[in-house]
Amino acid sequence: xxxxxxxxxxxSDFFAGCDRIESNGVTGYAVSVNEIIPYRKIxxxxxxxxxxxxNYKIKDKNYxxxxxxxxxxxxxxxxxxxxxxxxIYEGHNLNKRYCKNKNPNTFDQPVSLPNGKLTENGKFMKAxxxxxxxxxxxxxxxxxxxxxxxxxxxxxxxxxxDGWEEKSEERTVFKxxxxxxxxxxxxxxTVIDDMVQDNRIIPGEVQIEVFNRDKGKCVKCGSTDHxxxxxxxxxxxGGTSKDAKNIRLYCRRHNLxxxxxxGK
Ligand SMILES: [Zn+2]
Numbered sequence: 495x496x497x498x499x500x501x502x503x504x505x506s507d508f509f510a511g512c513d514r515i516e517s518n519g520v521t522g523y524a525v526s527v528n529e530i531i532p533y534r535k536i537x538x539x540x541x542x543x544x545x546x547x548x549n550y551k552i553k554d555k556n557y558x559x560x561x562x563x564x565x566x567x568x569x570x571x572x573x574x575x576x577x578x579x580x581x582i583y584e585g586h587n588l589n590k591r592y593c594k595n596k597n598p599n600t601f602d603q604p605v606s607l608p609n610g611k612l613t614e615n616g617k618f619m620k621a622x623x624x625x626x627x628x629x630x631x632x633x634x635x636x637x638x639x640x641x642x643x644x645x646x647x648x649x650x651x652x653x654x655x656d657g658w659e660e661k662s663e664e665r666t667v668f669k670x671x672x673x674x675x676x677x678x679x680x681x682x683x684t685v686i687d688d689m690v691q692d693n694r695i696i697p698g699e700v701q702i703e704v705f706n707r708d709k710g711k712c713v714k715c716g717s718t719d720h721x722x723x724x725x726x727x728x729x730x731x732g733g734t735s736k737d738a739k740n741i742r743l744y745c746r747r748h749n750l751x752x753x754x755x756x757g758k
Contacts, residue, residue: 525682527650527695530705530721530743536638536646539682544638548586548614550621557634557651558618560672564698565640571662574649578674578694578735581637581652585615585668602666603659615668622657622670635672636679639698641705647723649695651677696723696735703738712745720746 525531525539537543542553547570549559560583562572570584587598592608605616612620624630632653639647652672659666674694696704704723711718724744727733733740744752 525648525679526722527648528723529648530641530710530723531646531648533644533646539679540636546586546614548618550614550617550633557636558621558654559636559638561638561640562649562698563640565642565702568640572698574695574697576697576736578696580674581649581672583637583670583672585618585670586613599663600665603668605668618654618670619657619668622654625653625655632673634675634677637672639701641702645705645710647695647701648679649674651675651679694729694735696741700736700738700741704741704743707738708743711743712748713742714748715745717745717747722746722749724749724752 525535533543540555540559544552544559544561547561551558562581562583563569564572564574570586572584573582575581585603588601588604589607590598592604593601603615604613605619606612618633621630621633625632632655635652635654637649637652639649641647651674653675654670655673656671658669660669661667701723710721712721721743722745723741725733725735726740726742729735735741
């Protein structure tokens with residue numbers, strides 16, 4: 495399953511008016527958890543176009559990348575916990591070329607390929623076992639979530655802390671438990687961390703509902719650039735992330751104005 499698509503925002507002025515930030519010699523545009531970004535922003539941050547859902551230490555990086563979706567018709571059953579701290583990420587199917595024209599959903603998800611090499615499922619399982627056995631630190635995973643074609647959310651940097659197999663409709667699938675960390679994406683995620691009062695993410699279904707309800711625009715000024723999910727009543731004051739009524743789309747300017755007020 496390819497997550498990439500040609501319906502990618504290409505507007506060169508998407509980042510107009512946005513602060514460029516520098517960190518350790520890397521210059522980029524700030525991104526924060528719960529920010530809506532075009533696919534090309536992922537390409538800018540990662541230096542390539544991730545197309546597969548699971549990318550274990552891809553391109554010799556010291557972290558992994560997963561793409562997820564909870565939209566209707568999404569290929570896998572990924573879940574964000576209600577407290578916004580945990581993702582249960584489903585492993586991936588047998589490659590179509592080995593499925594003999596049958597639906598990949600009817601095969602057990604593979605841990606290895608016919609040539610014996612580990613699949614991404616296998617690599618994630620191995621990393622989670624190393625962690626559980628105390629042999630290695632948890633694998634760092636950056637999570638990007640698809641909202642609609644070309645539109646994504648950055649869900650943050652997670653630790654891979656567990657992996658297991660379970661039965662799902664007559665076959666075996668892998669599940670991976672990812673816990674949100676407060677780790678930042680170097681060179682991209684520094685300036686606006688204050689905006690996230692608590693480090694957690696909004697359940698995927700709520701993200702999609704709010705994006706569609708607010709028509710992909712800031713509810714205050716109609717801007718379509720640098721949108722964030724904003725809590726009307728903040729987490730810290732008991733506001734919920736589970737209910738779309740408590741979430742709205744704000745542009746960066748209005749989100750910052752609001753966090754200024756809350757901070758004072
Ligand atoms: Zn605005």
